[in-house]
Amino acid sequence: MEIAMHLFGVQTPQPAFSRRHLHCQLLSSQKHLHFATSVASASGLRCRIVQNCRSWRVLRVSCEERIVDVLKRNKTKNQICDGALNELTCVMKFGGSSVASADRMREVADLILKFPEEKPVIVLSAMGKTTNKLLLAGEKAVSCGISNVSDIDELSCVKELHLRTMDELGIDKSTVSTHLEELDQLLKAIAQVKELTLRTKDYLVSFGECMSTRIFAAYLNKIGVKARQYDAFDIGFITTDDFTNADILEATYPAVAKRLHSDWISDPAIPIVTGYLGKGWRSCAVTTLGRGGSDLTATTIGKALGLQEIQVWKDVDGVLTCDPNIYPLAEPVPHLTFEEAAELAYFGAQVLHPQSMRPAREGDIPVRVKNSYNPKAPGTLITRSRDMSKAVLTSIVVKRNVTMLDIVSTRMLGQFGFLAKVFSIFEDLGISVDVVATSEVSISLTLDPSKLWSRELIQQELDHVVEELEKIAVVNLLQHRSIISLIGNVQRSSLILEKVL
Numbered sequence: 001m002e003i004a005m006h007l008f009g010v011q012t013p014q015p016a017f018s019r020r021h022l023h024c025q026l027l028s029s030q031k032h033l034h035f036a037t038s039v040a041s042a043s044g045l046r047c048r049i050v051q052n053c054r055s056w057r058v059l060r061v062s063c064e065e066r067i068v069d070v071l072k073r074n075k076t077k078n079q080i081c082d083g084a085l086n087e088l089t090c091v092m093k094f095g096g097s098s099v100a101s102a103d104r105m106r107e108v109a110d111l112i113l114k115f116p117e118e119k120p121v122i123v124l125s126a127m128g129k130t131t132n133k134l135l136l137a138g139e140k141a142v143s144c145g146i147s148n149v150s151d152i153d154e155l156s157c158v159k160e161l162h163l164r165t166m167d168e169l170g171i172d173k174s175t176v177s178t179h180l181e182e183l184d185q186l187l188k189a190i191a192q193v194k195e196l197t198l199r200t201k202d203y204l205v206s207f208g209e210c211m212s213t214r215i216f217a218a219y220l221n222k223i224g225v226k227a228r229q230y231d232a233f234d235i236g237f238i239t240t241d242d243f244t245n246a247d248i249l250e251a252t253y254p255a256v257a258k259r260l261h262s263d264w265i266s267d268p269a270i271p272i273v274t275g276y277l278g279k280g281w282r283s284c285a286v287t288t289l290g291r292g293g294s295d296l297t298a299t300t301i302g303k304a305l306g307l308q309e310i311q312v313w314k315d316v317d318g319v320l321t322c323d324p325n326i327y328p329l330a331e332p333v334p335h336l337t338f339e340e341a342a343e344l345a346y347f348g349a350q351v352l353h354p355q356s357m358r359p360a361r362e363g364d365i366p367v368r369v370k371n372s373y374n375p376k377a378p379g380t381l382i383t384r385s386r387d388m389s390k391a392v393l394t395s396i397v398v399k400r401n402v403t404m405l406d407i408v409s410t411r412m413l414g415q416f417g418f419l420a421k422v423f424s425i426f427e428d429l430g431i432s433v434d435v436v437a438t439s440e441v442s443i444s445l446t447l448d449p450s451k452l453w454s455r456e457l458i459q460q461e462l463d464h465v466v467e468e469l470e471k472i473a474v475v476n477l478l479q480h481r482s483i484i485s486l487i488g489n490v491q492r493s494s495l496i497l498e499k500v501l
């Protein structure tokens with residue numbers, strides 16, 4: 001028999017690997033080997049270190065009760081904490097609509113308490129439409145003058161919502177009073193400099209998640225459920241410095257695991273973590289992961305801690321066959337693969353953040369999309385594979401405001417290297433291409449709108465692309481187009497196209 005030992009951050013758990021884990025704090029990387037060997041010889045088991053990394057100190061051991069006993073017998077000072085056996089089990093992420101008011105926060109708290117066997121990490125978004133309101137307040141502050149900042153409707157709205165929520169939940173106003181004061185000051189500063197940079201935008205919207213999590217943690221503590229609030233940018237969410245659209249860096253996984261895990265071991269309390277936020281690795285400033293980024297925060301934590309399940313609680317009965325705002329009779333899709341969900345999100349389904357499936361897929365952790373307004377509905381389960389034998393068309397998504405380029409070269413006939421030249425231009429300009437169709441003499445492609453976030457940049461960047469492409473081809477730029485994507489079984493694509501066309 002064999003036990004697998006591996007460190008946090010392992011990419012693909014072994015198939016036979018039990019999901020019940022024992023966590024051990026080890027003092028140095030050398031001790032990993034020593035520890036593994038001593039456990040193996042004491043228990044008569046063969047042991048294998050699957051992944052090793054000098055800088056990580058948390059070791060994860062697959063365990064059966066028998067092995068736990070052996071580990072306990074063998075423990076050296078501080079190596080094993082008994083509390084670790086009662087470990088964190090899942091992530092539960094609640095979006096803005098799930099925590100939009102005091103009543104909704106109460107329901108979410110009840111919902112968490114309905115699963116006493118779970119030891120969840122909670123990820124929250126900002127309350128309701130707070131992020132949109134903060135962005136609008138910021139834009140208004142640029143031109144309204146310092147003395148008029150306190151009259152900005154969106155600012156009053158945000159303040160009123162948070163104060164009323166605290167009042168209705170019966171928690172102390174001091175929970176977020178500093179944040180509300182700082183928010184005022186920040187908007188005044190924006191009014192003074194008459195400029196809202198992407199970096200300031202991220203700092204501005206971060207108040208939403210910082211306040212919702214503080215209020216919710218205070219409420220849980222008030223009703224006797226021990227909770228601890230965390231700002232993601234303080235617990236190791238390390239990102240690129242692409243403000244408003246930052247990417248999570250690998251260093252995040254061990255850092256977040258270490259912090260959440262060691263706090264849980266030393267003093268168990270439900271972690272309440274801000275979704276959507278990170279810390280730029282160079283700037284050390286607050287960054288955001290792109291709109292809807294709390295889903296990505298949840299899957300990142302799931303992978304970092306190697307949890308059993310990632311639950312994403314929304315205001316719909318799961319991932320639906322299409323956008324319910326377009327077709328209200330859209331139905332929930334019971335099962336999706338990570339690839340299908342990623343395609344769906346990338347090609348426009350607002351329900352999931354486009355990057356959020358990556359950590360879940362890497363950690364092979366199932367994602368469940370559920371409805372916090374209707375917890376009994378089964379929702380959508382997203383896993384590595386599913387039975388595709390009966391699947392034809394899973395869902396339809398639309399991505400709007402897409403920019404399209406038709407690139408025509410008469411010299412393409414029988415030529416080589418033309419496609420390479422075209423794509424090297426996009427590479428040089430750092431623009432990502434979405435969909436590509438080619439014929440013998442032309443290429444049509446669409447550009448990823450997330451790369452064209454700021455309006456000024458769009459025109460500048462597009463002009464530059466067209467200028468470069470015109471050196472080798474005739475270029476036609478088409479804006480405000482849409483992509484309709486059919487997510488389905490590739491094996492049945494002829495049937496799908498036949499019906500659609």
Ligand SMILES: Nc1ncnc2c1ncn2[C@@H]1O[C@H](COP(=O)(O)OP(=O)(O)O)[C@@H](O)[C@H]1O
Binds near residue numbers: 323
């Ligand atoms: N294919 C789809 N399936 C489910 N919801 C969708 C889909 N396409 C668009 N939506 C919209 O996404 C919303 C949920 O996503 P989002 O607003 O980000 O939730 P939350 O803020 O709770 O995280 C739904 O209310 C729905 O209007």
Ligand SMILES: N[C@@H](CC(=O)OP(=O)(O)O)C(=O)O
Binds near residue numbers: 096275276
């Ligand atoms: N509050 C952020 C992050 C987020 O994920 O929100 P939601 O889960 O409500 O989509 C936003 O509105 O983009």
